[in-house]
Amino acid sequence: MKTADRRQQLKDALVSAAERAIEAGGLSGVKARPLAAEGGCAVGAIYNAVADLDDLILAVNSRTLAALEGELNAAGSTGKAKRPPGPIDRLVSMGLAYLRFAASHTLRWRALFEHRAPPGKGLPQWYLEDQMRLFAYVEEALRELQPRYSAERRALLARSLFSAVHGVVMLGLEEKLQAIPPEVLREQVTFIVTSICRSMQPSR
Amino acid sequence: MKTADRRQQLKDALVSAAERAIEAGGLSGVKARPLAAEGGCAVGAIYNAVADLDDLILAVNSRTLAALEGELNAAGSTGKAKRPPGPIDRLVSMGLAYLRFAASHTLRWRALFEHRAPPGKGLPQWYLEDQMRLFAYVEEALRELQPRYSAERRALLARSLFSAVHGVVMLGLEEKLQAIPPEVLREQVTFIVTSICRSMQPSR
Numbered sequence: 019m020k021t022a023d024r025r026q027q028l029k030d031a032l033v034s035a036a037e038r039a040i041e042a043g044g045l046s047g048v049k050a051r052p053l054a055a056e057g058g059c060a061v062g063a064i065y066n067a068v069a070d071l072d073d074l075i076l077a078v079n080s081r082t083l084a085a086l087e088g089e090l091n092a093a094g095s096t097g098k099a100k101r102p103p104g105p106i107d108r109l110v111s112m113g114l115a116y117l118r119f120a121a122s123h124t125l126r127w128r129a130l131f132e133h134r135a136p137p138g139k140g141l142p143q144w145y146l147e148d149q150m151r152l153f154a155y156v157e158e159a160l161r162e163l164q165p166r167y168s169a170e171r172r173a174l175l176a177r178s179l180f181s182a183v184h185g186v187v188m189l190g191l192e193e194k195l196q197a198i199p200p201e202v203l204r205e206q207v208t209f210i211v212t213s214i215c216r217s218m219q220p221s222r
Numbered sequence: 223m224k225t226a227d228r229r230q231q232l233k234d235a236l237v238s239a240a241e242r243a244i245e246a247g248g249l250s251g252v253k254a255r256p257l258a259a260e261g262g263c264a265v266g267a268i269y270n271a272v273a274d275l276d277d278l279i280l281a282v283n284s285r286t287l288a289a290l291e292g293e294l295n296a297a298g299s300t301g302k303a304k305r306p307p308g309p310i311d312r313l314v315s316m317g318l319a320y321l322r323f324a325a326s327h328t329l330r331w332r333a334l335f336e337h338r339a340p341p342g343k344g345l346p347q348w349y350l351e352d353q354m355r356l357f358a359y360v361e362e363a364l365r366e367l368q369p370r371y372s373a374e375r376r377a378l379l380a381r382s383l384f385s386a387v388h389g390v391v392m393l394g395l396e397e398k399l400q401a402i403p404p405e406v407l408r409e410q411v412t413f414i415v416t417s418i419c420r421s422m423q424p425s426r
Contacts, residue, residue: 131396174406174410177393177410178390178410178413178414180393181386181389181390181392181393181394181410182385182386182387182389182390182414183386183389184389184392184393185385185386185387185388185389185390185392186382186385186386186389188385188388188389188392189381189384189385189388190385192335202378206378206381206382206385209382209421210382210386210418212421213417213418213420213421213422214414214417214418216417216421217413217416217417217420217421218417
C-alpha cells in the first residue's frame with residue numbers, strides 16, 4: 019500500500035474513533051492516547067494523519083453535518099407526491115427533523131456548537147462550506163414563500179429561522195429551565211417556524 | 223467577628239473572585255488554587271465557605287441572572303410615559319436588551335448555559351427560581367397581548383419566545399456561521415420577536 023493510502027486509512031480510523039469518543043462522552047472524550055490505542059498506532063503517529071486533535075474534531079463534525087444535511091434535505095424535499103407540500107409545511111418538517119436529529123445524536127450534535135477553533139486559527143473554508151450547504155433547502159423553500167426577496171435577504175432569513183429553531187431545540191433538550199415533554203417541544207418548533215414563515219408571506 | 227459572618231465574608235470574596243475568573247477566561251478559569259490566592263485563604267478553606275466549585279459557579283450565575291433580570295425588566299417596563307409602549311414594542315425592547323447584555327458580558331452570559339450540574343445532582347430549587355423570575359416581565363407583556371391564554375400556555379410561549387431569541391443571539395455572537403454586523407443582529411432579533419408576537423395577537 020502506498021504511504022498516502024496508509025495515511026488516509028489511518029485518518030479514517032482515527033476519525034471513526036473520535037466520533038465514537040464524542041458519542042460516548044462529548045468533546046472532552048477526544049484524547050490522543052485512547053485514540054491511538056483504538057486506531058492501532060503510536061500516539062505520535064496521529065500527527066502523521068492529522069495536523070492536531072482540532073482537525074480530527076472538525077472531520078467528525080463534518081460527518082455530523084453531512085448526516086444532518088441528509089435528514090434536512092429528506093424532510094424538506096417536495097418528494098413525488100401529486101400535491102407536493104407547500105413551503106411552510108416543508109420548513110416545519112425540516113424544523114422537526116432538526117429536533118429529531120438533535121434528540122437522537124445529542125452529543126455529536128452538541129459538538130458542532132461546542133467546538134471552537136483555537137484563537138487565531140479560524141475555521142477552514144471547506145468546513146464553512148459544509149455549514150452553508152445546510153441552508154440550501156431552507157433557502158429554496160423561502161424563495162418559494164417569498165420570491166421577491168433578494169438572495170442576500172433570503173440567506174439572512176434562513177439563518178434567523180435556523181437560529182430560532184436551534185434555540186428552542188437547544189434549551190428544550192438541555193432541560194435547563196425545566197423538563198419539556200417531547201410532544202410539547204415538537205409543538206414549540208412548529209409554532210416558531212409557522213409564525214416566522216407567515217410573517218414573510220406576502221399579505222393577501 | 224462571628225464564625226458565620228467570617229464564612230459569609232469569605233464566600234462573598236470567593237464568588238467575586240470566581241466572577242472575575244469567568245469574565246477573564248470562561249468556566250474553565252474557575253480553579254481552586256488561584257481562587258484561594260485571591261480570596262486570601264488556604265485551598266482547603268474554600269470548602270468551609272462553599273460545598274464545591276460547582277456551588278461557587280452557581281452563585282456567580284445567580285448574580286449574572288440578577289443583573290440580566292434588571293436589564294430585561296428596565297427594557298420591558300411601561301415606564302411613566304403618557305402613552306406607554308404596547309406589549310410587542312416592550313417585548314422587542316427586552317429582546318434587544320438581552321442581545322446587549324450577551325454582547326457586553328459574553329463570558330459571564332455563556333457560563334449560564336455552559337455550566338451543567340454534575341450527574342445525579344440537579345440544580346437547586348433557589349437557582350431554578352432565579353431563572354424563572356427572568357420570565358415574569360415577558361409573561362406580563364404576553365398577557366396583555368393575548369389575555370385569553372391560560373397561565374400555563376403563556377408560560378410556554380414565554381419560553382418559546384425566549385429560546386428563539388436566545389438562538390439568534392447565541393449563533394450571532396458565536397460567529398459560527400459567518401460574521402454578523404451588530405445592526406443586522408438587532409434587526410434579526412426585532413424580526414423574530416415581532417413575527418412570533420404577531421402570530422399570538424388576536425386577529426382583527
